[in-house]
Amino acid sequence: MASAFHWADFERATLEFSRVLRPGGIFAALWNTRLIETSPLLVEIEAELKRQVPSLERVSSGRSSFCEELGERLDSCGRFTDLLYMEGRHIERMTPERYLGIWRSVNDVRVQAGEAVFARFLGYVEERTRDLDSFQVTYLTRVWTARVPGVSA
Secondary structure (H helix, E strand, O other), rough: EOOHHHHHHHHHHHHHHHHHHHOOOEEEEEEEEHHHHHHHHHHHHHHHHHHHHHOOOOOOOOOOOOHHHHHHHHHHHHOOEEEEEEEEEEEEEOHHHHHHHHOOOHHHHHHHHHHHHHHHHHHHHHHHHHOOOOOEEEEEEEEEEEEEOOOOO
16 A cells, blocks of 8 residues: 555454455555645745645555554454554655646645635746756655565465
8 A cells, every 4th residue: 555545444444454464474654745844935835735734634654644553553453463664755856847747646734625715736846946947855665564464375
């Protein structure tokens, strides 16, 4: 599950994962989260988002409460063993078009903002990045893995 596990019903999903994976099989959940604080541009854009949507609660971010509790939930659900958490950083070079495309895919922000406010926010991002050829975005990749009990066949 890459940046999507938060949309599934945890109990039903983990039951299904443990059913379809072979004994000893590995489940992994992964998020690539922008490290906003590493870039003044991203800090400015995120501040504008908060200004336009003050009640925003991030659901899909790798820093959401879902992710902060994920290790404990996987460990205590009784369906997996050998829980492992890893993280690492990498830098992506973004064009304004690519960056806008990423924002267009952030459904939790779109839903909470509403279409009109979300369009206004995208307009702000487009205007703010318009004169840039590209810029760096630092990501924190977070991954949780857990093994289905048993020995692999």
